[in-house]
Amino acid sequence: MIEFINLTEENMTRFMPDLIKLEHEIFGPELGWAEENFRLDLPRKAELSFICLLDGEPVGFRMGSAYFLDGVEIGHAHHIGVTPKHRGKGLGLVINQHTVDLCYQAGLTQLTCETDNRFPAAEFHVKGGFRKMTEQELLRYLEARGRAHRLAAYRDGRATAWIQFI
Ligand SMILES: CC(C)(COP(=O)(O)OP(=O)(O)OC[C@H]1O[C@@H](n2cnc3c(N)ncnc32)[C@H](O)[C@@H]1OP(=O)(O)O)[C@@H](O)C(=O)NCCC(=O)NCCS
Numbered sequence: 625m626i627e628f629i630n631l632t633e634e635n636m637t638r639f640m641p642d643l644i645k646l647e648h649e650i651f652g653p654e655l656g657w658a659e660e661n662f663r664l665d666l667p668r669k670a671e672l673s674f675i676c677l678l679d680g681e682p683v684g685f686r687m688g689s690a691y692f693l694d695g696v697e698i699g700h701a702h703h704i705g706v707t708p709k710h711r712g713k714g715l716g717l718v719i720n721q722h723t724v725d726l727c728y729q730a731g732l733t734q735l736t737c738e739t740d741n742r743f744p745a746a747e748f749h750v751k752g753g754f755r756k757m758t759e760q761e762l763l764r765y766l767e768a769r770g771r772a773h774r775l776a777a778y779r780d781g782r783a784t785a786w787i788q789f790i
Pocket residue numbers: 650651702703704705706707710711712713714715716717718738739740743744745746747748749751
């Protein structure tokens with residue numbers, strides 16, 4: 625049985641050891657998030673972030689939050705991961721769909737995410753309903769998220785920004 629547990633502050637504390645363990649297994653101890661990254665206070669974080677349990681075992685998670693672009697509130701998926709042992713069984717897409725459902729419930733009509741070329745997953749995001757942002761969308765997105773200084777990384781393929789309309 626698959627369960628999703630929203631990462632309210634209380635659940636974040638309860639599952640922090642599992643989140644750190646998953647993070648290290650998925651992204652490696654050097655690139656993975658530390659506890660303070662998980663705990664950053666961001667808009668709608670508790671609503672859009674969750675850990676995924678498979679028969680009671682933590683197997684993946686998605687961290688999300690929201691931001692405003694020209695007065696429109698947009699969901700942002702920071703981080704998705706499935707532990708290596710459980711990959712390739714469709715869990716990633718189930719986790720992605722849960723994020724889309726949570727955005728829908730929150731009244732958000734757009735969802736964005738990014739990939740870093742060390743963890744590309746382009747095909748996965750396209751299967752999950754995302755498309756690569758156009759140049760115009762990218763510029764507005766980077767501005768709204770205070771990341772305009774990183775434009776070169778997107779232009780030379782070190783990072784890719786994705787969007788889907790819900
Ligand atoms: C990306 C990730 C979450 C996918 O999880 P998963 O449970 O293996 O994904 P699914 O089984 O639901 O895969 C669905 C489809 O996406 C594709 N896919 C999965 N992982 C992929 C990857 N790393 N790159 C490209 N495509 C991928 C597969 O083609 C699969 O389609 P198929 O079933 O037709 O073959 C998982 O591989 C992972 O945790 N990777 C490391 C972290 C990462 O890269 N996160 C994304 C950037 S933040």
